[in-house]
Amino acid sequence: MSDISSKTAPRSRFSVREICYSGLFAAVIAIMAQISIPMPGGVPMTMQTFAITLAAVVLGAKLSTVSSVIYLLLGAVGVPVLANFSGGFDKFIGPTGGFLISFPLMAFIIGWGADHRHAFRGAYVLALIVGTIANYVVGTAMFCVLMNSSIAAGVTACVLPFIPTAVIKAVLATVIGFLVRKRIPGLKA
Amino acid sequence: MLKDITLGQFFPGNSAVHRLDPRVKIVLTVAFIVLLFLAQGPVSYALIIAFLAVVIGISRISPKMVLRGLKPILFIVIFTAVLNLFYTPGTYIFQWHFLHISVEGIKLAIFMVLRLMLLIIATSMLTYTTSPIQLTDGLERLLSPLKKLHAPVHELSMMMSIALRFIPTLIEETEKIISAQKARGADFDSGNLIQRAKAMIPILVPLFISAFRRADELATAMECRLYRGDVGRTRMRQLKIARVDVCALLWVAVLFAVVIILKHFGL
Numbered sequence: 001m002s003d004i005s006s007k008t009a010p011r012s013r014f015s016v017r018e019i020c021y022s023g024l025f026a027a028v029i030a031i032m033a034q035i036s037i038p039m040p041g042g043v044p045m046t047m048q049t050f051a052i053t054l055a056a057v058v059l060g061a062k063l064s065t066v067s068s069v070i071y072l073l074l075g076a077v078g079v080p081v082l083a084n085f086s087g088g089f090d091k092f093i094g095p096t097g098g099f100l101i102s103f104p105l106m107a108f109i110i111g112w113g114a115d116h117r118h119a120f121r122g123a124y125v126l127a128l129i130v131g132t133i134a135n136y137v138v139g140t141a142m143f144c145v146l147m148n149s150s151i152a153a154g155v156t157a158c159v160l161p162f163i164p165t166a167v168i169k170a171v172l173a174t175v176i177g178f179l180v181r182k183r184i185p186g187l188k189a
Numbered sequence: 190m191l192k193d194i195t196l197g198q199f200f201p202g203n204s205a206v207h208r209l210d211p212r213v214k215i216v217l218t219v220a221f222i223v224l225l226f227l228a229q230g231p232v233s234y235a236l237i238i239a240f241l242a243v244v245i246g247i248s249r250i251s252p253k254m255v256l257r258g259l260k261p262i263l264f265i266v267i268f269t270a271v272l273n274l275f276y277t278p279g280t281y282i283f284q285w286h287f288l289h290i291s292v293e294g295i296k297l298a299i300f301m302v303l304r305l306m307l308l309i310i311a312t313s314m315l316t317y318t319t320s321p322i323q324l325t326d327g328l329e330r331l332l333s334p335l336k337k338l339h340a341p342v343h344e345l346s347m348m349m350s351i352a353l354r355f356i357p358t359l360i361e362e363t364e365k366i367i368s369a370q371k372a373r374g375a376d377f378d379s380g381n382l383i384q385r386a387k388a389m390i391p392i393l394v395p396l397f398i399s400a401f402r403r404a405d406e407l408a409t410a411m412e413c414r415l416y417r418g419d420v421g422r423t424r425m426r427q428l429k430i431a432r433v434d435v436c437a438l439l440w441v442a443v444l445f446a447v448v449i450i451l452k453h454f455g456l
Contacts, residue, residue, distance in 0.1 A: 014344045016416060017408040023351025024404040027359050028396065030352065035389075058397060070348045077324035078316025079353065088258070088316040093222070093308055146305075172386050179390075180397045 014066075021063055025055050026070035030081035033071075048083050049135065050169040052103050053110055056131070057177025061111035068103040075100070098142025099135060099158075106135040114177070128170055136166075205433055206248035206318045211327030213434040217441050218315045224448055225304050225311075233451045234303060240444055241311060250317050258313040259306055266305055270298040325349045330428055343418065351407070359400065366395050 014022075032051035056064040071081060072092075080087040082100070092100055113127020136159050144154040206214075228234055245255055316324075329346035336342050370391045 014341060015408075016411050017404070019344055019347055020351060020404040020408040020411070021401075023348040024355055024359075024400045024407070026348065026352035027355040028400050030356055031359050031363055031396075032393070054393070054397075066345075066348065070345065070352050073325075073328070073345070073349055074321070074352055077321045077328070077349075078319070079321045079356075081356070088313055093312065094305070168386060172389070176390055176393055180394055 018063060018066075021059065022066040022070055025059060025063070025067040026074065029055055029067060029071045030074065030079075033081060033083055047169075049103075049106075049132075049166070050173050052107050053128070053131075053170060053173035054177050054180075056107040056110035057114045057173060058180050059111065060115045061108050064107040064111040065104045068107045072100055072103060093146075095143050095146050096139065096158075097146075099139035101142070102135045102138035105138070106131045109134060124174075128174065132166060132170060136162075202248065202250075202318070204248045204318075206244060206314075209318075209437055210428055210430055210434045211319050211323040212331050212428060213430070213437060214315055214319055215324070215327050215331060217437060218312060220441055220445065221311045222308060224445060225307055227452060228448050230451060233448045234300075234307075236444065236447060236451075237307060241307065241314075244314060245310075248314065248318050250314070255310055255313060255317075258309055266302055270302050321353060322350070325353070326428060355403065358403075359396070362399055363392065363396055366392055366399075 029048075029051040032054070033048040035047045052064075052068055055067050058064075059067060075082045075087050076092060078087050082091055091097060109127050109131035113124040113131070117124035140151075140154045140158045143149070143158050144151055149157075224237065228237060245252065319327075325346055328349075329342055332340070332342045332345075375388060375391055
């Protein structure tokens with residue numbers, strides 16, 4: 001009798017394994033976001049966007065999007081998982097909040113590209129570029145709105161200094177990501 | 190270094206603000222944010238500042254800690270305030286070549302800075318007086334009406350709890366991996382850009398694979414303990430609305446009404 005009733009219970013849209021993967025990888029993103037590599041003469045390369053990209057490549061579109069949402073929710077409730085051990089809801093409504101808010105979108109686009117990288121030649125690279133650009137577009141847009149500044153000023157402050165490190169992070173995430181995928185039994189390489 | 194991550198921004202205490210139900214605090218913080226964008230005149234801002242000062246006093250959080258949250262955005266706020274100051278058209282009270290300061294510019298810059306600072310202080314108060322676990326609980330309960338729309342509210346809450354639980358464990362794991370690789374001759378601190386980036390690989394690949402293994406083991410353990418989503422589950426920690434919560438809600442409702450009235454009169 002109880003067996004019958006349990007079978008008719010509504011199914012969750014996440015399996016238990018998917019819940020655990022998303023939770024664990026939100027924690028991984030949180031840790032990697034704190035690693036910083038000092039750059040010769042310039043902006044230090046933080047691993048936050050690198051971690052998002054890497055999770056997208058390894059986990060695919062669905063789970064990487066959820067992982068980044070969990071990561072942001074933890075940041076919003078005050079766990080110091082954002083860059084430089086910061087946290088709190090104020091980070092999301094401040095001038096740089098747009099970059100954080102667009103992480104799930106970035107993860108979904110890149111993850112979708114990783115999932116469908118055989119659709120056509122260059123599919124993954126295209127998704128990688130579009131995802132990274134989407135992150136900068138949303139971040140800069142929110143910066144301009146909140147700080148009442150022009151698009152030129154926003155681009156100068158938010159985009160130009162970070163282009164070199166963004167390229168390096170994207171390439172590195174791609175190399176490591178597909179390397180990891182090969183070693184995970186459950187994922188198709 | 191990485192160990193700092195679990196200390197968080199929560200300052201334990203037993204003040205009335207700490208004891209508020211987390212659902213109430215979340216709702217009140219969101220209402221306060223809306224209030225900041227409704228307010229237009231100096232009287233409204235004075236009332237809002239006074240209210241926030243009272244809340245900070247009741248919570249016994251050190252004002253130094255409150256102001257510390259403003260430091261990261263200080264430069265960016267000043268930069269934009271100056272831009273608004275010099276580029277807003279209006280009645281000029283100062284002019285020199287292409288630079289000019291107008292009454293409207295001064296007003297705009299002041300209100301912008303004020304709004305941003307109050308925004309950050311108010312939301313910092315939420316995380317200073319509520320622990321992450323409480324907030325996770327509160328968020329799940331607040332979002333539970335979305336279950337009717339088939340949003341995976343419980344699953345998101347479970348994922349947050351799992352992530353919170355495993356951050357210290359994975360930090361320990363990361364440090365072990367770093368020590369092990371150093372013992373085998375890895376060098377993370379020297380070399381050019383490419384070499385430094387390449388040095389990250391022996392840390393990241395084991396970390397990811399370790400996380401996958403932990404996730405698989407955790408999923409198996411949860412299923413063996415008959416976890417099957419939130420249907421039919423009971424809860425060990427219960428949230429209850431108390432008299433102090435009702436008082437807080439009423440106070441903010443009154444402030445809201447007053448600010449709306451003042452807005453009507455342009456004050």
